[in-house]
Amino acid sequence: MLLSALQAGWLSSLLSRTGSTAWSLPALKTRDKGTISKTQQIITHLRKQKYNADYDLSATQGADTLAFVSLLEEKLLPVLIHTFWVDAKNYVEHTRKWYAETVPFPLNFFLPNCMHKRHVERLQLLWGDGYMEDEEKLEKELYRDARECLTLLSQRLGSQKFFFGDSPASLDALVFSRLAPLLKAKLPNGKLQQHLKSLQNLCNYCTSILSLYFPWDGGDPPAGAPRPVGAEGGEAEEEPHKRRNQLLSVVVGLAAMLAYAFLSGIVSIQRGSAGPAARQPIAMEEEEEEEEE
Amino acid sequence: MEVRMKGRPGEPGLARQQLCVCGEQLSAQASAAEPWPENAELYQQLKEEQILLSDNASSLAVQAFLQMCNLPIRVVCRANAEYMSPSGKVPFIHVGNQVVSELGPIVQFVKAKGHSLSDGLDEVQKAEMKAYMELVNNMLLTAELYLQWCDDVTVEEITHPRYGSPYPWPLNRILSYQKQWEVRRKMKAIGWAGKTLDQVLEDVDQCCQALSQRLGTQPYFFNKHPTELDALVFGHLFTILTTQLITDALSEKVKNYSNLTAFCRRIEQQYFEGQDKDGSAAVAARSAKRSLLR
Numbered sequence: 120m121l122l123s124a125l126q127a128g129w130l131s132s133l134l135s136r137t138g139s140t141a142w143s144l145p146a147l148k149t150r151d152k153g154t155i156s157k158t159q160q161i162i163t164h165l166r167k168q169k170y171n172a173d174y175d176l177s178a179t180q181g182a183d184t185l186a187f188v189s190l191l192e193e194k195l196l197p198v199l200i201h202t203f204w205v206d207a208k209n210y211v212e213h214t215r216k217w218y219a220e221t222v223p224f225p226l227n228f229f230l231p232n233c234m235h236k237r238h239v240e241r242l243q244l245l246w247g248d249g250y251m252e253d254e255e256k257l258e259k260e261l262y263r264d265a266r267e268c269l270t271l272l273s274q275r276l277g278s279q280k281f282f283f284g285d286s287p288a289s290l291d292a293l294v295f296s297r298l299a300p301l302l303k304a305k306l307p308n309g310k311l312q313q314h315l316k317s318l319q320n321l322c323n324y325c326t327s328i329l330s331l332y333f334p335w336d337g338g339d340p341p342a343g344a345p346r347p348v349g350a351e352g353g354e355a356e357e358e359p360h361k362r363r364n365q366l367l368s369v370v371v372g373l374a375a376m377l378a379y380a381f382l383s384g385i386v387s388i389q390r391g392s393a394g395p396a397a398r399q400p401i402a403m404e405e406e407e408e409e410e411e412e
Numbered sequence: 413m414e415v416r417m418k419g420r421p422g423e424p425g426l427a428r429q430q431l432c433v434c435g436e437q438l439s440a441q442a443s444a445a446e447p448w449p450e451n452a453e454l455y456q457q458l459k460e461e462q463i464l465l466s467d468n469a470s471s472l473a474v475q476a477f478l479q480m481c482n483l484p485i486r487v488v489c490r491a492n493a494e495y496m497s498p499s500g501k502v503p504f505i506h507v508g509n510q511v512v513s514e515l516g517p518i519v520q521f522v523k524a525k526g527h528s529l530s531d532g533l534d535e536v537q538k539a540e541m542k543a544y545m546e547l548v549n550n551m552l553l554t555a556e557l558y559l560q561w562c563d564d565v566t567v568e569e570i571t572h573p574r575y576g577s578p579y580p581w582p583l584n585r586i587l588s589y590q591k592q593w594e595v596r597r598k599m600k601a602i603g604w605a606g607k608t609l610d611q612v613l614e615d616v617d618q619c620c621q622a623l624s625q626r627l628g629t630q631p632y633f634f635n636k637h638p639t640e641l642d643a644l645v646f647g648h649l650f651t652i653l654t655t656q657l658i659t660d661a662l663s664e665k666v667k668n669y670s671n672l673t674a675f676c677r678r679i680e681q682q683y684f685e686g687q688d689k690d691g692s693a694a695v696a697a698r699s700a701k702r703s704l705l706r
Contacts, residue, residue, distance in 0.1 A: 178625045179625050179626060179628075181622070181625070182621070182622035182623070182625040182626045183540065183543070183626075185547060185618065185619070185622045186540065186543035186544045186546065186547040186622065186626075187543045189543065189546040189547040189549070189550035189551065190542060190543040190546040190547075192546075192550060193546045193549060193550050194546065240601075241601045244597050244598050244600070244601035245598065245601050245602070247500075267542075268542075271538070271539035271542050271543070272539070274535040274536055274538070274539045275536055275539040275540065275543075277536065
């Protein structure tokens with residue numbers, strides 16, 4: 120029981136990173152097998168180690184898990200990717216900023232753009248080319264489906280604590296990992312977010328999992344854990360990066376100015392070697408004379 | 413059966429009344445309020461020589477759904493059905509002056525006309541029904557697409573000859589390769605491109621196990637009355653069971669679950685047999701069985 124609860128929390132912490140990145144994260148470092156990446160492989164690995172969140176489920180509940188996972192993957196996940204990565208306003212004002220602040224220095228300039236491109240490409244393949252341009256069609260069909268998916272989850276959850284009663288299972292980890300970023304992110308264009316916030320039981324569900332398994336970045340996120348879920352709300356988290364960025368930009372600016380000055384010959388450094396050294400004093404004198412006049 | 417009483421074409425008054433209650437979104441589609449016409453048509457590719465496993469399954473699912481709603485439909489086969497469809501996907505139905513493609517939108521459309529199979533379900537059941545439908549789409553449909561476009565032997569032996577069959581030489585190859593490229597790119601996007609055939613079959617098995625578990629000993633997925641989920645599952649499983657491919661691996665996976673095969677037989681008997689005279693879906697189902705046997 121405790122084990123499964125622990126694992127659900129653990130998994131969701133891992134899953135929460137894949138939710139928005141789909142990069143080679145999450146990665147799990149193990150002693151005997153090295154680093155394992157990809158969510159499914161990690162879960163399989165943990166299962167082999169006898170960490171399984173689904174021990175208590177009946178066969179039918181296992182079937183339901185599979186069905187709801189499919190529902191999430193088909194209806195919600197692509198729209199979530201769209202909300203975070205493709206929607207112009209959200210991407211520029213939230214996601215890109217967020218990643219640029221978290222990713223270390225030289226990478227933060229192009230990594231978010233690379234990921235943006237990858238996601239756009241992926242959605243184009245999934246939906247066909249027409250959807251990305253046709254705002255109305257997108258809103259009408261895909262966002263409607265995603266909202267319906269959220270409503271269905273809310274109905275399925277009802278007033279229960281977790282999807283299968285009082286103890287968490289792998290489905291809870293997955294649902295939480297998809298919903299929590301959406302709930303907590305400060306998105307400028309929050310169409311889907313609004314709908315989630317109107318489903319009270321799903322919001323409570325996310326908050327309770329946050330406080331149960333992620334006490335360090337629950338309701339009031341301190342700067343303790345540098346993970347995406349916490350980083351979204353963590354103002355304290357931004358501070359050191361801001362300083363560093365300010366410093367960096369000043370340094371880069373200065374460097375650029377100096378480089379320009381050197382290259383265009385406004386300033387030149389002349390060493391005290393034999394040739395030019397003889398002429399230098401004369402030039403200096405001329406300048407001084409001009410100034411005096 | 414209460415659901416079907418509402419849906420009978422002979423009682424348009426009842427259907428209209430119900431529609432008025434449903435509100436404004438329907439008034440936008442004025443024609444939605446019209447009763448189901450006798451000359452509704454369903455379009456799909458040529459049964460004998462062209463249609464592929466996945467399209468046949470989707471088409472059969474729609475036919476089963478309409479049969480369950482007790483709505484008459486005439487199946488029309490066209491070589492260019494794929495290009496006639498508004499979404500580029502088969503099947504689509506032509507009702508009055510409207511054209512709707514794919515099961516999901518068709519269910520919505522039919523519902524707007526006052527026929528629904530899932531009205532009797534409570535909210536949790538509806539959520540579960542939708543989830544299981546996505547499971548079928550996500551696993552069975554994708555596995556069918558994988559098999560017919562990504563398994564090299566099947567592609568060469570079955571898919572290319574059938575897909576390009578209505579067209580003359582250079583065009584048939586070009587169109588098949590174009591489609592193959594498109595499907596393979598899609599597989600890459602959803603992470604199926606790296607899977608082996610065995611892994612795909614394993615997924616199918618997992619999906620069938622879940623469906624079998626859910627069905628248990630009930631006649632339909634939600635006990636006594638069929639829903640669109642039953643239509644969808646029937647469409648896919650029946651097609652898989654009755655289609656002869658290079659190997660029997662896919663149908664063997666389904667055959668392991670006796671309640672699923674019994675379920676398919678039951679729906680076939682109830683909705684597709686004894687309706688041969690109007691030449692509709694029963695023939696389609698049986699000819700699918702015959703034609704795809706190679």
